[in-house]
Amino acid sequence: MPAPLDKIARSCAPYAISLVFALLFIAVWAGATRQPRFDASAHSPDQLELMEMNGDIVRDEQGAWQFNAAKTGGLPGPGAVWDKIKTETGEAFVKKGTNDHGIGWLIGYTLRRFFTGFVAASVVAILLGVLIGLSPLLFKALNPFIQLLKPISPLAWMPLLLYTVKDPFWTAILVVFMASLWPTVANTALGVSNLRKDYLRVAAMVEMSFARRLFTVILPGAAPTIIAGLRISFGSALVAVVPAEMLLGELGIGYLSWIEWNNLDVSGVLFAIIVVGVVGVALDFAFSRLAARFTYSEI
Amino acid sequence: MNKYLYIDHVGRAYPSLDPDAPRGATVDVFSDVTFELRQGEFMSMIGHSGCGKSTLLNILAGFDQPTTGGVFLEGKPITKPGLERMVVFQSFALMPWLTAFENVRLAVRQAHPDWPAAEIDAWTHKYLDLMNLTNAARKRPAFLSGGMRQRVGLARAFAVNPKLLLLDEPFAQIDALTRGSIQDELMRMWQETRGTVFMVTHDVDEAILLSDRIALMTNGPGAELAEIVEVDIPRPRTRASLIDDPRYMKLRNHILQFLVSGARRAAPAKPPTPSPVAVPA
Incomplete structure (x- = not known):
């Protein structure tokens, strides 16, 4: 029966377009705020030590060097905001202090x-x-x-x-x-x-x-x-x-x-x-x- | 004469809209209108637009005040609107946010503030049923046809048993086919309640069908009561029986002649108070 399917498709079309726009927006946002990869091999161990002391780079879980996300400028990407949403909604009714x-x-x-x-x-x-x-x-x-x-x-x-x-x-x-x-x-x-x-x-x-x-x-x-x-x-x-x-x-x-x-x-x-x-x-x-x-x- | 409702030398003037007129100049819509209604009488008033017939009805309702003269119901002057004089409006005037039932109940509750709610509801249903509105009771006016809306308007007016029922071109906005059946219902209700009715209309046939007497107004501004004709056709009347009645044709021709010939006074001399003129059969 093509008629009901056609009907469903037509009623869903605006929402599908909305979803495409949302995904497009997030993709552009992610692309524009992507952190460059840190290339450790281009630096000597002394340089790396200095950069770590300055807080420019940190080690990730695998022990590889990465740029310190908290120190780099620019807008956070969708991933960072999503993490924030998860933490905040996770402790939605927690009072940590007066403010x-x-x-x-x-x-x-x-x-x-x-x-x-x-x-x-x-x-x-x-x-x-x-x-x-x-x-x-x-x-x-x-x-x-x-x-x-x-x-x-x-x-x-x-x-x-x-x-x-x-x-x-x-x-x-x-x-x-x-x-x-x-x-x-x-x-x-x-x-x-x-x-x-x-x-x-x-x-x-x-x-x-x-x-x-x-x-x-x-x-x-x-x-x-x-x-x-x-x-x-x-x-x-x-x-x-x-x-x-x-x-x-x-x-x-x-x-x-x-x-x-x-x-x-x-x-x-x-x-x-x-x-x-x-x-x-x-x-x-x-x-x-x-x-x-x-x-x-x-x- | 039983002056149940007495319209005593009533005139109504409005400020002039003519730009050349001096300041404070007024125009008489009508002047020196005098007649009376007997208790239980059905009287209609016919005239061209602008003769002030609706203004006179508004004065009887208490919505408007006369400039000269006065109106009296059972000897008491009419000064403001009240439940003893219910109006059926050309525009229906139903509250669009209330159902048909609630529109009628509103009036019943006001007329009988001491009644318990169940009694008010029962009374309201009784009048809705009488006007064949049983199935429309829970609908809002927007979902009713023009004819049904005016039935609600009539139910609202009849439900409080007014001393005087005022009908302001009640069927003007209703299609011709529906109009007939509502006129029949109105006549049936009136014959059951034997109320006193004053109706303003454009429709000669409607006036003859329903009225005991018909008042003819000359053209405004400065309109006057030309004559009052007696409708000497026995009741019950139906549209079918009227058409074959020679008295009906004679009456109809007389009124149409009056309206078409410019609605002027027939008599050269003006009597002090126009007396009812019986049309010879």
Whole structure:
């Protein structure tokens, strides 16, 4: 039966191409970062002794001379990063010291920081957005402030926040808060003010109280627009959390990237970048699954 | 006269959109409209677009306020929307995020806040069944045809037993074949509940089929109530029996003549309040 096979082949084709690109990328990376072989026969024993004392060369398991990988410059290859991934995931939940926690812990700290700031900002933003969206007067009055505050980088608030709360733990959360506030405010106001008049008329006709109107008509009606705003906020908060950790020295995956750089461990830096990417993809996937439950098709 | 619903010299003006008009100038959509509905009466209003018939319906619903005059239900002035006056919208106005059942239940729950949930559910199902929506109860409006959506709209309105049912061109967005069966259902529901209905429509046949009396509006802006014709065809009426009825043809010609000839007032002198005009059989 050729038809189902054909179908499988067609549905697999994009992933096959993705795999080819991934393998191609790793091959180029490996080729570009390959260490030259050390030719021991070209050096006298005195030279070899000197080079070993300098740490330029080391003996491998077979006792042959090799370049010392830790001393040579340039980017580490995929093999070195893979080794790093294996070691780090192997001790994911090990605490070796005050600032040396396993990657599992670091992801946990970042997620806690991220969600505390994001959820708090979303609640505030949706309430503010509903108020602004329901009142054209308030919308006009507050719009200049929102326009002024919106383009400010969330990191620009950091010194002021640090000075005010005097605690890096809360400052990092507040930076995430500031990053995820404005897109949700703007979209909620838009969604609420553009709600079809018919829905509000029905709500008035069946004599709903304000609270019931809010939860059964206004918020569900504006939900698709609010969720689009939350999604922008989500991305913005994810971007802000990494530099906030770096600058504040708060344990997390952004901090990992910086501390590995301080250790001059470039494999570690690459590992941290990969972790940030993977965590971002996982969060975005979870969020889109959640968001799909709150959208509806307009008549 | 039993003034169950009394529309008392009502007029509605909007700010003028004419760029040459002086500041603050207004345009009367309609003015000095006076008539009343008896309890249990089905009354329709026909007129060209822009004669303000939907505006008048919005005033009766409480969505809009009259510029002059007032509207009274059982002697009490109508100032805001409420459960005693349910509207069936041309655009259906169903919440797209709720199922048909939830859309109707919403109104039932508001009308009977003291009822237990099971009773509210049972009542909601009863009205969905009456409108032949049993199988559509768990579907969202986007998955229903226009006719089915308006059935939900009618179920929502009938389920709270309003003192006044307001139909705002309820079948305008429904295809002609479906329209007939929903009109039959509406008539059956109305005959069972004997509610008071005010309907705004463009469709002369629909008005004759359903109404006890039909109000004709002149063209807007500055529209007025031209006359009210009595539909003296005995019920129950069906489309099939209507076609052969000479009274139906006479009535239909009279209304179409009025609309085609420019919807002007027939009488030269303006009576203080237009009295119901019976068309001779």
